[in-house]
Amino acid sequence: MRRWIKRVAITITILAIALVSIGVFYEQAARSRAAKDFPAPGRLVDIGGRQIHLNCEGQGTPVVVLEAGADTSGSPLWQPVQEQVARFTRVCSYDRAGIMWSDPAKGPRNSLAIAEDLHKALRAANEQAPYVLVGASMGGPYVMTFTKYYGKEVAGMVLVDASHPEQTARLAQASGVPASDPIPFVFRALAAMAWSGLPRLVLPDAEIPELPSQTAKAITAYQPTSLAAAFSEAAVFEDSLREAGTFRTLGNLPLAVLSRGKPWSAFSEAERTASGLTREQFNRSEAAWASMQDEEASWSSNSTHQVLTDSSHVMQLERPDAVIAAIKDVVGKVTRANALP
Template sequence: MLKWITRLVLVAAAILLLALLMGFVYEQWSRRSVAQAFPPPGQLVEVDGKLSHLDCSGEGSPTVILEAGINEGGSQTWELVRPALAPLSRVCAYDQAGIMWSEPRDRPRDADHIAEDLHTLLAAAGESPPYVMVGHSLGGLLIRVFADHFSDEVVGLVFVDSSHPEQNQRFPSDVLDIMDFPPQLLLRSISALGILRLTAPLTPSTLSPVVSEAIHSYLPQSMTGIADVIAAMDDIFAQAQQTGPFGDRPTVVLTAGRFLEELPYQMDAATTARLRAVWSDIWPQLQAELTELSTNTDWRVIPGASHYIPLDAPEAIAVAVSDVVAAHREDTPVRHIER
């Protein structure tokens, strides 16, 4: 009997290992196929032996740099925003290491390293300051660190429903537990073994079908890059906390008017109510504090927009950037100009 059970366990283990191997091979084949089907829209620039994707268009100064949050879309997050910005000035979006078309890097993905990598990438691609930095969600922390490291090169800032360096201290622990990220090992495993590619649905989006499909197809690669950022999350918040103020540089703070109406996953009614109540109380306070980073700031709440303002209200971002650019060029206080 014991011998029969042992044999059964060995057979089951062999089948499992074979399935995992097949999943890994399938994922590697799929990645090569995806690379051919969805070539990068911008240029691949070699930086320290790794290729990074940078997509720039338009002419003029200052150059607008778009920094996405912690999401799988990277540079493509800004698809709806960029057409309105290109006639205004030079505009660049890029993919962080391990996201979409950019190759992963060996060093930590904290804010200091991300800022240094971006600065090196821009220089290698022939882009030059001055820069207006635009950051969505976690990208708001990243542009703070970039502006702190390269202060002489940054002439304006736009925060798009930006994270706050102290938010993890200000939100109750039960709310933080609800919003916590999945374990990094799980993200890496389901990405490498083809599980994510086979099971993740194509999420409905206001982005174009081609861009939506590209983001979905690159999801396993991007999820590994996201896991690298999650691993450095504590350092990112700590580094951002050491930044600012930024003098009188033109700054616009954009805040979502709809608080968590679209939750990342299903929750029971009590948990949903708790999360929304706490968020709607604390988040506006944190956003108001962002306006103190500069003495030349305008705060705008976007009534119809969720946290994903680049998708819900791209025109609001375009107007904010235009106002910051105008304030820099004319050396005037930032203000909303009716157009």
């Protein structure tokens, strides 16, 4: 009996080692294939021992800098906006450390670390201020933090349904639903096992109809390696929000705020179910969100605020025309101000 048990144990161990080896080989081959099939569309800029992907197009000043929200998709989500903005000024999107084509970084990935990386990348690429910063969702607190520390280089700002420093507590109070762990255990486990090939097997393909199929395939290919960095940011969201919350005065800096306003009735039944909210909870949450968006518009005496009733949160995909128009308006204000004697 003991001999039989020992043989079974050895067989299981050998099979496990073989499966892990196959998984590692599969993952490394997939990463090589991703690098070959989906090369970085921009430059890989060295910021001191690691590289940040910076994709700049167009000519002119001020330079528009696009900061993505909390996601594994990074700069590609800005493609519909960037292509059009490049027609009237220079515009740069980029990937934060560990996302898509950028190298990972050690240490907490809070808003201060992110602002420092972006500043180094722009300098290393010789992109010249002044900048108009565009922050979507969590990108809002990131560009506010950048402005806090490098304000002399910032000439204007666009906030695209941007996160608010107090959103966690205020949304929980409004909806009556306590804030949950931003990183469920299963996703933590997947991120930790990226080397094994398992995330690449179980994660669904990116389905983003607003983007070219090749761009969506690139997001899918890099998603497993972007997970850890995205979760590293999520782990310190509250720190990032607090840091951004210490700076809410932009003076007369040109500011455009775009806010979602899509009503409950415009969402599908599947989308309503996925939200986990009742209609009443949704309406209370959206009212709290609208109040916070109004506050963001008050951070500058030279601001505009538009509520898009036909868009939900990711409006750079749902309403890129509105985002482009807001950027163009702020760029125009900056250009006219700089032309004054």
